[in-house]
Amino acid sequence: MAADPSGPRPPATTAATRLLVVLGHPVGHSLSPTLHSAAIAAAGHDAVYLAVDVPPEQITAAIAGLRTLGFLGANVTIPHKHAALDAADEATEEARFIGAANTLFWEGERLVADNTDAAGLRGVLADDCGLRPGDPVTIVGSGGAARAAAVACGRLGAATSVHARRPDAAEAIADLAVRAGGVVPSNTDPRVVINATPLGRHGEPLPNPFMGLGPGRVALDLNYGTPSPFLTSAREAGGRAVDGVGMLVGQAEAAFARWFGARPPAGVMAAALPR
Template sequence: MTDAATRLLCVLGHPVGHSISPQLHSAAIAAAGLNAVYLAFDVAPEGFTAAIEGLVALGFLGANVTIPHKAAALAIAETATEEAEFIGAANTLYWDADGRLAADNTDAAGLMAVLGECGVTAGDPVTLFGAGGAARAAAVALGRIGAAVRVEARRADAAADVEALARRAGGQMADDDPPRVVVNATPLGRHGERLPEELMGLGEGQVALDLNYGPASPFLTEAGRRGAVAVDGIGMLVGQAEAAFARWTGQAPPEGVMWAAAAQVGP
């Protein structure tokens, strides 16, 4: 039940129709007994600033930000956490103790547990596909583990910048060894697209990690068929969502609630 005191939370992206963030956060809001609602808004890049201004005027409680707005979210905020500044992108907007619109990035923290569960360790050669906000967060998480990260992207300068970020986070220099881990940090595969052929066909002893979630992509399907560990992005989604919820509300979501909500949605 909503009333005049109900606070607004949301996710902003383009596209955003695939997002299950409303289900995760709505379950956590209900379990915690909070007077809030969480909605999804499809906002084109040219409308992002106006959307944030509108949310501020409405007194929103906070927002998640996804592709393609993560750099813009960091730029529009009045202040930012060290994590968001270091990554160079934000996925969470909230109000700080001084009432300023603040930016945070919970993606890298959300990915750390997933990488551990996949058995990624220091020195592992990793190919990271992409150079956007999700790739930057993945580079930081991989660097903190001590992986040797090589980045593949459309622009060589962007790839080099993300590789340098991974090293600043603690990663090792990449060499020409074949990857033990390939991470897809682009939207490719969400609608059945294949990754570049050199990234397909991972097999036994290798790890295919797709930061997308939902129906299995050709990348994950082929890797799993060949005996690789194939993991989608649901673990990262839940991890970053739990951290964002705590940012907005000052309390962790009830344990297991978001995972249960994700399981109910299914692939």
């Protein structure tokens, strides 16, 4: 059947069209192109947003390519958030404090690294997880997502502990939460557990202490898509299960503002999410 010529058409791509990209490894699951494409169209910008899988050993070259090809900006996701911070010409105060970057944008000729993850997560913690000052929280992981989660928890006054393979990394992230305004935990029995690792994307469980969180407890997985065993086990045990979609939208709206000077029309990104 021929396409309906009266239906909606994508905007024409021209020589003036600006390019945006998310760099990750893997990145095929990313919803960022869906969200940003919807926002770009709604705001009437002449831009295209792509997803590119970049192995860790090639991320520095990929960011150099953004300069060469004149990209308007970029998002970076696992496992490139530390490398993006190092590759930029300068960084915002937020990116320096968190120690990782998820957004690259231009100020004149200088490529600037920013981090919009903590801001995007704060509303999820307060509204979806009901996090209150003094609540015990455990973050699982030690990468850029864990650092952003620690800052978001600290700014809400939580008592944050960290579970990671390297004790020194766990200690550094727990200290970051305190420096962001949190308190030192008096116990390690969390009301909220945050998975800030890729575990679960391929059906892997978290370590046993964090599976099956029951009534009054919250499992927050910063991943999104197919429910992970971590979230499924919490839901089956009577706990609250929250995925990473809220953070995805929050950080994306803030990144969009870095590139275009204003946030996207309200609700456009959330409405673009697959149902």
